[in-house]
Amino acid sequence: MEGLRGKKPLGLVAGPSSEATILYRRQLDEQLFARFTDVGPAPLVTNELHGSAIESALRRNDLTDAQRRAVAAAQQCIAGGAEALMLGSSALHVALDAVLKNVRVPVLSMVDAALDAIAASGLKRAALVGTRFAVENRYWQTQAQARRLFLAAPVPDVMSRVGVIIR
Numbered sequence: 260m261e262g263l264r265g266k267k268p269l270g271l272v273a274g275p276s277s278e279a280t281i282l283y284r285r286q287l288d289e290q291l292f293a294r295f296t297d298v299g300p301a302p303l304v305t306n307e308l309h310g311s312a313i314e315s316a317l318r319r320n321d322l323t324d325a326q327r328r329a330v331a332a333a334q335q336c337i338a339g340g341a342e343a344l345m346l347g348s349s350a351l352h353v354a355l356d357a358v359l360k361n362v363r364v365p366v367l368s369m370v371d372a373a374l375d376a377i378a379a380s381g382l383k384r385a386a387l388v389g390t391r392f393a394v395e396n397r398y399w400q401t402q403a404q405a406r407r408l409f410l411a412a413p414v415p416d417v418m419s420r421v422g423v424i425i426r
Contacts, residue, residue: 268302270341270364272332274348280307283347304339306332308351317392322353329354330361337364345369349393370399374406384409391418 269287273280288300308328316324329351333344345367346352352370359366377385387399387410394412403410413421 266302267342268304268340269367270304270306270333270336270339270344271347272329272336272344272351272358273305273307274313274346274351277307280305280347283345302340304336304341306335306339308332308348317350317353320396325351326354326357330357333358333362333366337362343367349389349399350396352398353396370402374399374402374408377403377408378406383407384411386411386413388413388421390421394418 271280271283273283284303284305287303291301313325313328315321316328329346333346336344341364343365344358344362346355346358346369349370352368355366355368355370385403385408387394389399393399400410400412412418
């Protein structure tokens with residue numbers, strides 16, 4: 260526990276949903292409190308990519324623009340003191356390789372963590388519930404296939420309703 264007293268800041272590059280950002284923060288703190296009773300909230304440097312620019316890039320499927328914005332946000336987190344990063348949106352994972360190439364700190368992938376947990380549980384099939392971009396982009400499916408997992412995607416009507424709920 261001694262190492263946690265001087266916790267290193269985590270950089271969170273948050274995606275288009277402010278609700279998800281709040282949820283990630285809450286879950287991070289809950290996990291720390293559950294594991295280590297004498298620690299306070301985790302130091303977090305957040306750069307929120309909310310707003311029309313990043314959403315527009317993702318909707319246009321302009322991956323170059325989305326990657327440029329995610330890399331800039333990651334670098335700003337590092338400039339703010341972050342010593343590791345997390346992309347806080349499955350949609351932002353289209354920029355993961357670009358972020359990894361342009362930063363010199365560890366980058367945590369929520370997609371990898373989720374899929375590794377599914378694989379470790381022994382499951383071979385799971386449902387993917389996400390925005391239209393996250394489902395149609397196929398990043399999750401590609402990463403799942405590498406682990407010999409199958410992800411079932413919602414039909415278009417359900418995907419549209421999920422997109423409204425998530426936003």
